[in-house]
Amino acid sequence: MSGLSLSGVVDGPLDRVLQLARRHLGMDLAFVAEFTDGRQVYRALDGDAATFGWELDDGPPLAETYCRLMTTGQIPNAVPDTSADSRVRDLPVTTEARIGAYVGVPIRLADGTLYGSFCCLSHEAHRLDSRDVGFLSMLAELVTERVEAQRQRDVSRHQIHDLLEQGRIEIALQPIIDANHGHLLGVEALSRFPASYGPPDVVFEAAHEAGLGLELEGLAVRQAFAVLPLLGPDQYLAVNLIPSAAFQFASHVEAHPDLPYHRLVLEITEHVAVDGYAQLRDRLKPARERGLRVAIDDAGAGYASLHHVVELAPDIIKIDRSLIDGMAEDRARRSVVTAFVALACDIGAALVAEGVERPADFDAARSLGVAAAQGYLLARPSTNRADLARWVSDGITLPGRLTAADTPVAHMLPAAVPRRRALVG
Known part of the structure; x- marks a missing residue:
């Protein structure tokens, strides 16, 4: 034995x-x-x-x-x-x-x-x-x-149990803005933990290794939902989940039919493989038919961008910061972003430039047709709800030099707009 x-x-x-x-x-x-x-x-x-x-x-x-x-x-x-x-x-x-x-x-x-x-x-x-x-x-x-x-x-595992029992998650928000006018389109909810636990990615990785990852991601989503009443009626809340947690997310929103689905965006990270696309599509279909939108997060950062797009038919494609940072001076980065713009036009998806930190890159992205953005240049994530109130009412003062007329695809905004008829098979 x-x-x-x-x-x-x-x-x-x-x-x-x-x-x-x-x-x-x-x-x-x-x-x-x-x-x-x-x-x-x-x-x-x-x-x-x-x-x-x-x-x-x-x-x-x-x-x-x-x-x-x-x-x-x-x-x-x-x-x-x-x-x-x-x-x-x-x-x-x-x-x-x-x-x-x-x-x-x-x-x-x-x-x-x-x-x-x-x-x-x-x-x-x-x-x-x-x-x-x-x-x-x-x-x-x-x-x-x-x-x-x-x-x-x-x-x-002991630390994660402590987090779960005490609900020790604080939700930071980062605005996603109309790159042409500065209006707030939505906010991405980001989890923050006590400093002694380490950075969020480390905490979530430890939780998944301990077999408690889905519980922690579920708690983070529930905490984030509390932000919805603070947003305007045409503004959305985005939550970021790995594919396996997306199944749980679908179950949660289906159990709450009163949720404004059209104001929720599920961001599925590009860094993690999806074990079963058909099952994930089927699981998300009822919520998407009620208005839930799906975004591919970190597109272009890893091995699965195009596969995710083909299989999940996202409503929003978020271009990873590794392509945005330096694109003003880098022809190769601009070419990849241009390809994403063409792809988004073909499938009826909106584009968001992530991790925008330089005015030149911001101008370059929207000149190519990327009509929404988020990043430190525009606003850092904040746990201060006074910041959220200001973004909701006043938007963000835009950097850069372009006007709306200079942007060729200014209509591609990931706001609460009518959805295309068929999102999934």
């Missing part, structure tokens, strides 16, 4: 390390044990654990174990024949588990804390020497890396 559990998480790479140690040394069992609350708890087992009477996430009092004696220097790292060593021969565990040979090394974390041990056992005496101890010590470094990673995931 073999098995593996580090705080309840199966870890394939660590399982292979244990298997390698056991087979190379010719032993019956390899294990990783944590010293916790006065016990030696088996966090990973590979081999015939049942014949030793051991189970995952269980273990004896630490004082009765070989590992305590090994880590305190009372026995060597390797005991080739327990029947010939008086220090362990008469221990209860030797008889109960029928231990004939033992080799083990301590596991110490990066801060020097003793976590536990990495060991191999056999029922029969076995030839062991310093080279075997060295081999196990080398593998113990890999085990330590996995333990450290799991402990960090446990810390992250």
Whole structure:
């Protein structure tokens, strides 16, 4: 029997390390044990654990174990024949588990804390020497890396639980404006967390690694919905989600038929692959028929831009900042943006220039027909609702030199306009 559990998480790479140690040394069992609350708890087992009477996430009092004696220097790292060593021969565990040979090394974390041990056992005496101890010590470094990673995931999971329980998300808003007149078209909702948790992308990544990503994204969307009453009747709220969270989003809006769907935009990030486009289209279809719009976020930043556009038929395409930044002086960037303008015209989508930070790039984008924009040049994200009130009533003072008459595609604005008849199949 073999098995593996580090705080309840199966870890394939660590399982292979244990298997390698056991087979190379010719032993019956390899294990990783944590010293916790006065016990030696088996966090990973590979081999015939049942014949030793051991189970995952269980273990004896630490004082009765070989590992305590090994880590305190009372026995060597390797005991080739327990029947010939008086220090362990008469221990209860030797008889109960029928231990004939033992080799083990301590596991110490990066801060020097003793976590536990990495060991191999056999029922029969076995030839062991310093080279075997060295081999196990080398593998113990890999085990330590996995333990450290799991402990960090446990810390992250605890932090995410705290965020979810206390609702510790603040919603910052960044305006999306009509690039020709400065009118507010909508706002993008951006999650902000206490500084001790790190940047938002780090927090969301940690949440997904901990299996709590959908819960956190769902909470962020619910918090963002509170902004809708503060917007004008022709202004929209955009929320950014990975594809898997979009399914949950669809369920949430369908459960609230009173929501003004025509004032909601679902931004699906371009950086993450969609596992099933047909399923996502079907899931979003009822909400889109009621007015929900879909945007492809960060278009041009990764591998899936055109695929997303073809499969999801978006209402809005948001051109990534990597194409906008420097486009005034870069012919290649302008060419790609021009291609997006032509694509948007063909499918009836609106365009937004993201990450606009320079007046020259702002002018270049709208001269090519990109009629909406957001970025630090126009306004930084703000949690101050007084800023939102000002944007709603006054719009944004535009930088640059162009007038509306200079812009060839000035009608392509992602506002709450009538939708084309067929959005999805």
